[in-house]
Amino acid sequence: MSGIFDELMWRGLVAQSTDETALRAALDEGPITMYVGFDPSADSLHIGNLVQLIVARKMQRAGHRVLCLVGGSTGLIGDPKPDSERVLRDKEQVAGAVEAIRREAASLLDFTGDNPAMMVNNLDWTEPISALDFLRDYGKHFRVNAMIKKDAVSRRLNSEQGISYTEFSYQILQALDFLHLHRAEKCTLQLGGSDQWGNLLAGVDLIRSAEGVSVHAMTTPLVTDASGRKYGKSEGNALWLSPELMSPYAFYQFWINMDDADVVEKLRIFTDFTREEMDEFERQVADEPFRRTAQKALAESVTTLVHGGEATAAAQAASEALFGKGDVTALDPRTLADATAELPGGEVRVGDTIIDVLIALDIADSRNSARRLIGDGGVSVNNVKVSDVDAVITADDFLHGSVAIVKRGRKHLCAARLTQD
Template sequence: MTDILDELTWRGLVAQTTDESALRQALADGPITVYCGFDPTAPSLHFGNLVQLILLRHLQRAGHQVIGLVGGSTGLIGDPRPTSERVLKTKEQTAQDVERIAAQVRRILTSKEGAEPVFVNNLDWTAPISALDFLRDYGKHFRVNQMIKKDAVAARLGSEQGISYTEFSYQILQALDYLHLYREHGCTLQTGAQDQWGNITAGVDLIHRVDGGSAHALTTPLITDSQGRKFGKSEGNAVWLDPTMTSPYAFYQYWLGVEDASVVALLKTFTDRGQEEIAELERQVAEEPYRRAAQRALAADVTTLVHGADATEQVVAASEALFGKGDLRTLGADTLRDATDELPGGEVAPGDTIVDVLVATGLVESRNAARRAVADGAASVNGVKIADSEAALAPEDFLHGQVAVVRRGKKNLAAARLARA
């Protein structure tokens, strides 16, 4: 596809635009400058933010100039949620989170393809504005009757808690960002998630009212599974891009576990693979689902994008080694720890027998059951089958001085963690 808007639509990255035909023409006549903002509401970006970064990468490869904005000022205020007021973080906390998120944005947007991206912090132009100037120069261009129509604001106005003026003013700040980037960088397109439509169009309107200019908006759909449930949550926890919050191993496993009904759509959205390649993976999902080829491709591509090729190689090796297709002893200490963190297990010590270990890690319910497992050839430690029920763990069985991986049968794994004195 030569039309970037057609490609973005095929990839499931377009929910709304202000004027599709005008935007299509602007992109064709380009290059244009496009931005997306990321607020430091947490120490890391997450699954949902990754959609916006990938969208910017597609536009960057198509020859357009991209700007990654981190919200040092908007992060101090907080975009209103439909449910409750945000707890304001200190300026020091926000500044720390800005640095961490800016590093993530830089890493993902910096590419050998397309123009070098621009990175900005909206605190730089918002902080010098006085309260009087903010109200006179910008607040006068907003109508409250329009502002309260935003979904999150309307929901809060209808609740007992209501909404503070602080959060109510958020959309003015975001609109100011668009106006500033329009003036300073010639930016004429802002992207964001579908729930940002009101904030983004407020910026479009402000540019028109103040400077008489024309600008565009493009939002991405909410990413959901085949049941309509929001993706990006794993047992109530966000899938973070920071490796200290969601390890590369857990990140890879999340994508590897995607259901067949959703994997093709996610391949389109989250990878650079083309139509023919994705069509072949779709065929494999239909005809050979047990191979999970599409899930493996998805997990490898996204993990490489976020954490790098070396991390992906390590987590793939760990995943295979845990299930007997590789050597656990070749894994690095961090990867081994991440791969075994989620396994059931218990503390054991050198000298404990395999029977002791099987019981301590919960792989069997009794010592008799443990002996039967050994006699049946169903017990192993670090991939090595144990045939003697009196065999004991040696100090070197605790890989990196941390853990021994114990198996009963083909699928039952546990972590025998070294007991600390």
């Protein structure tokens, strides 16, 4: 249990915290009860949420008790966006998203064993509260002049659109969660993303006001790309944990294509590799970047964590088949569809000449250039080199009756899709 805060700091998993000295001491003396919450604003968690679940996993393994909250009530309201009012989801949508998020979180935390995590839904304690009780028992602890200083609220107040009382009240609802879990489960630490810092502090302040005790809050950093742009729903580039929203293959490819400048940082955040192993990865990135050892380790580790070993093996096989020397004919239909979904391509017919196929796929801009490519040995279908300029594409070339992988050189891939007319 001792040293968990320093471990999180070394891994870059702590963005902000209340009273660092007191929090470190509480964690070392533990065990404590902590909670991390997720609102069902979508039907899946994303990698920003994954960072918080990874911290929760590490805390649980260190002996602390973890509560995982799914916001059945806060999801009906929505955390204020800095630029516009949220479109409220109906109760059926929220209930469905709650169950989807429950399943994802349950696969990443240990809900059995000697120190089981506990799943909670804030609708259970919020729904019975009347409007009068809400205002008398909780609203009285909040000062409007402090509430309007929160970044998203302040920006909305200064916009033409303003902010509704519904969204303005969100921080009270989230603070109420911390108070309830403190009273019911002796919870003393709330974990969230760094963009939730104001809401976390609202909970800390409510407990101090209502109970007269000090508790803790800690945030994880936002996950960003090399340019500093975050990955998330609001940016339109969320990396979903659900295989229905983002295939395991696409998920694997995201990690294996990580820039050298980012990969060591992401290894610290998203994996359990030791300091010695991290030092070796850092050396390999500096001295042998062409091997992409760090990227391969990152992709395998995170994809296995989220999707399991079988899905990871399928994604690795597909990646090797498309970009290496693997056997594309061995790919199962789902993996093949996922692996070719983002490839450029076009529709072709059984019996089309390879020359016609190259032109249809924009691999060649004329029949003469297509002949030259074939003559130079630069064209393959399903990783089998084409040497005959008069060859035609056959029904057997369409894997699972749907697509053939046409390649120019090693890196220019296209999907020849069997026309449906």
